[in-house]
Amino acid sequence: MRPARLSAVAAATTVAALTAVTGCTEKGSSAGSDRVVRVTATDDKCEVSKKEFPAGHVELAVENKGSKVTEVYILFPDDRIVTERENIGPGTKQTVTAEVKAGDYTIACKPGMKGDGIRQSVKVTGGSAAKRDPRLDKAVAAYREYVQQQADETLPLAEKFAAAVKAGDVEAAKKAYAPSRIGWERTEPVAESFGDIDPKVDVREDGLEDGQDPATDWTGWHRLEKALWKDKKIGDREKELAGRLITDLKDWQNRVGKAEITPTSMANGAKELLDEVATGKVTGEEERYSHTDLVDFKANVEGAQKAYELLKPVAQANEPALATELDRQFAELNARLDKFRADKESYEFTSYDKVGDADRKQLSDGVNALAEPLSKLAAAVVVK
Template identity: 60%
Template sequence: MPAVRRSFAVIAGTAVLAVPALAACSSDSGGGDAVKVVASDKKCEVAKTEWAPGKNTLKVSNKGSQVTEVYVYAQGDRIVTERENIGPGTSVEITFDIKAGDYEVACKPGMKGDGIRQTVKVSGVASEKPLDPRLAKAVADYRAYVQAQVDNGLPLVEQFAAAVKAGDTAKAKDLYAKSRYGWESIEPVAESFGDLDPKMDVREADLEPNQEFTGWHRLEKTLWTTGTLTAEDGKYADQLLADYKDLQAKVGTAEITPTSIANGAKELLDEVATGKVTGEEEAFSHTDLVDFDGNVVGAKKAFELLKPVVQEKDAALATQLAAEFAKIEAELAKYKKGDGYVSYETVGEPQRKELSDAVNALAEPLSKLAAAVAQ
């Protein structure tokens, strides 16, 4: 997760565990009219700052010395599209949908901060053919899936908050990862709304100057370090529950398009690579594999909804994605324990490398999903 958590408008490893930038070998094929973006350690050069509405493609080249991220922001820093983990000396293409309006392209060297930004304007009338009925169904079904994941998670968040307020450390520990699972499965959409994400899911290591440490990870630290819950923790639990209910009320308003579903699936794999497989996400509870599972389940759901169209337009890609999802699920299954997973502390370096390899093998073809849908 980047230090500054994102909104999403949808239209501690050793050398052997290091996860390579997943975008290094990926290339969303967006055609010859891609807008070139050159990202470096100090610049974000956008070759064309006036775009047409509808489907667009960015060709991003990282000429800097650090891994970078690139975002397209609408007003209020709502994300239209993004791509994380763009390694030095590599290029990626990102296909997405966009409406008329004013936007910013942000490059984030080191994947931190607000980024180096360039303004762009989208104007005119989109020349779009009617949406394929299968894709329209995918959008409707994905919207229903997101709402159901959030709705089903609410009772668990309520129980978790109640346990914290009651000072019941054992019960709160048991509910901690379970209360996060729905969030993890739809995280790109959960990041849609203002400051909800940094309030609910920021990691201590990612705090910006003067940013208050709140949300799940603030309570995780107490539970697995001192183990003594206080009235202050009760206030943090109340705030987490209030923020979750705010998310539940707003999630149905997120803009969702076929390409945003596809790009969201790739983002979920990036979340696995930058936090879960490295063991950095759950620094105190070591429940990273539960989050890992949630991200993979959410990404697979997105693929399955889009699969009828992808199968027609790029059958080889559909076959490859199905195979790689099966492989990563098989790797995860090795660490199942009851209705959850073993502590990530018990997973050795060679096994973490195997998980990392499975993530990378899936990420490369998954990066092509949006372009296949947009054909």
């Protein structure tokens, strides 16, 4: 899920960590100057260097001159997400490569990572999309099949979880909770691209928008997680929310096959999954009641690795050193995670509240080491 607004202390810590994680580009643009849009974000402005640019690959050169952590999006007119970059710390720069067709779009900056953001309308001109290696078309088709498979496999697991909640069986619901989330966590950037599903099923209490009431507006897995582990009881409201969760996940299942997917969105999505780990799983904030963070962590890494493996033939041809580094960093991070796993075939991980500070730092270091080269993957699959 998208992280909630950070406190001043957390923001300072996140900025320091994510400067390494995001792989900011300072050495110039990989795209032609007509395809670079400079985005300057402050606490009350979102300035863009141009409001019209050609279809194909575009590079957002983002600089956060504000005092708050921000996010930057390219949005379709109906608010579906073309691409995004979260957790852009004050005083930092990031570069995001995306693929866009001709049409009208919005570039949005979200200081504090809340609300609809400060928006600028932009126009993409020309009738042709980016040139694409046929191997990338194959990668997109395979990834589309993968995300649909994950949604299809999630439903029966979520239904088992919901059935236990409806039956009032706290222990059975606890056991079914983490497995029901694996497919979602592997492919979360695709679900987030729709805009409206993630807040229904995966928001934490502190991720609610200003003015929302947790008693009536908080829904989804984490609301039920709190009931099971903190409140230790299931009432009528929880039983109702279990049914709503299945309704929302079926909506996701039905829509996921129609998601806009491009090679660059796959690459950026892989990076987003690592950011999810850095800001939620490593900190223990995501599963603060169940402490099943390492299950989510592993699923995020698996989803990122799947996208990379599908894009690897082109990335390796264009940037062989990058592919070698990504292979190494994925292997090292998976090895660190396996230390906390019952066996390599299971999803039984050590409860995260039992993982000490030194081990958490090792995991965090592994995430940072992988996220830096992963941030370069989108540019590596652009036609040279």
